[in-house]
Amino acid sequence: MTDAALTRDDVAALPKVLLHDHLDGGVRPQTVLELAGEVGHPVPADEPTALARWFLTAASSGSLEDYLTTFEHTLAVMQRADHLRRIAAEAVVDLAQDGVVHAELRYAPELHQREGLTGDDVVGAVADGIADGIARAAEAGRRIRVVQILTIMRQADHGRATAELALRWRHAGVGGVDLAGPEDGYGPARHQYALRRLRQASMPVTIHAGEGAGVVSIAEALHLGGAVRIGHGARLIEDITLGRATEDDPWGLDGASLGELAHWVRDQQVPLEVCPTSNLHTHLAPSLAAHPVTALQRLGFAVTISTDNRLMSQTSPTTELWRLVEIGWTLEDLRDVTLTAAWSTFVHADEREALVEDVLLPAFTPKGRHRA
Structure with missing residues (x-):
């Protein structure tokens, strides 16, 4: 079943669509070190490679809750506007370099206000960083479109504020809203006002579900939360x-x-x-071969592939796709999940169609395989 002609270089050259990437989970290790020094935050290693190794080890403990504790070190360096701008710009440059042509970066504005920034300050700083990153990518010959997704944290009480913030910025770079954090004990009903407000305003919502909890969590995300996409969703296999x-x-x-x-x-x-690699680190599956992603994709579900947290999982969009090729996925499989992602983006239908027709389909033809 393996596509013997497909190499990692081929996968790297393909255009990619990334729907699930956390801004605070994709900071460069060197940037964490430099900014931690500026703000006086202690980090568990004093060299980029060692720090990257620490993040991977800590995130691989097997618990979603333990995984989430690693973010304290990245959030500590994301409390100032100039730091947010730098991190957002670097994220865009890194993704564009890896062949991503459309990225949706998510983060929780409520987590970046410890030093006095307002929600609008946070979103504005990230927007400026994204614009800078797009310009720098263009200078390097890479084109990328980036959409912000604002996250509501399940366990906190800032849902209404985040919903209103997203609606204020919906025509200035914000494409949707996310609900994230510990699934168990923090269902979407806790934020029913905010989620209802977003539905009434026709703002798309994606909700983390089917990662730390199972089928009931997915059902609540869809039927109570009004989600139009599911973040992770791999545990849907429990209903099959x-x-x-x-x-x-x-x-x-x-x-x-x-x-x-x-x-x-x-x-x-x-x-x-x-997000296969991330799921392995939280022990959703013992191996990639045993991960439900292949079964779900083969059964005809609308599967897309994302990175979740590039720093914590030491991954990239190319790495995620290549690991699937190593267990038997073909170029056609990669094409299918990429097109599914493109048709699922939080942009309008005409923009989706242009992405598919003008960028993706030509690249997945034999002659266009190496165009990114």
């Missing part, structure tokens, strides 16, 4: 009964039986923002 595995069908897909929620998600083609 697989058939008998064979050598030709190791997942038992031929005999698969879908539960009511799984049917609904597939019928509605709700996009799943699957």
Whole structure:
């Protein structure tokens, strides 16, 4: 099943669409060190390679809650406007260099106001950084479009403020809203006013679900939270009964039986923002071969592939796709998830169509394979 002609260089050259990337989870290690020195924040290593190794080790503990504690070190250096601008610009440059042509960067404005910034200050600083990063990428011959997604933290009480902030900036770079944080015990009903306000204003919402909790969390995200995309969603496999595995069908897909929620998600083609490497680090699956992403993709769900947190997981969009190729994914599979991501972006339909027709489809033809 492996596409023997496909190399990592081929994957690196392909244009990519990234829907699920946390700004505070993708800071360069060198930048963390430099800015931590400026603000006087102690970090667990004094050299970039060692610091990157620490993040990976800490994030691989197996617990989503432990994984989330690593963000204290990145958030500590993201409390000033100039620091936010730098980090956003660097994120855009890094993604563009990796072939990303459309990225949706998410972060929680409420987490960047410890030193007096307002929500508008935070979003404005990130917007300025994104514009700078796009300009720098263009100078290097790379074109990228970037959308901000503002995150509401489940366990806090800033949902209304974040919803209103997103609506104020919806025509200035903000494309949608996210709900993130610990899933267990913090369902979307806690932020029902904010989520209802967003629905009434026709602002798209994506909700983290099916990562730290299972099928009930996904159902609540969709039916109570009004999510139009699901962040992660891999545990939807728990609502699918697989058939008998064979050598030709190791997942038992031929005999698969879908539960009511799984049917609904597939019928509605709700996009799943699957982040395989991150899921391994939180022990959602023991290996990539055992990760549900392949089964979900083969069964016809609207699977997309993202990075989640590039620093914590030491990954990149190319790395995520290449690891899938190593377990048998083909160029056609990569094309499918990329096109699905493009049609699921938080931009208007005409912009999605232009992205697909003008950028993605030409690159996935044999002659265009090496165009990014």
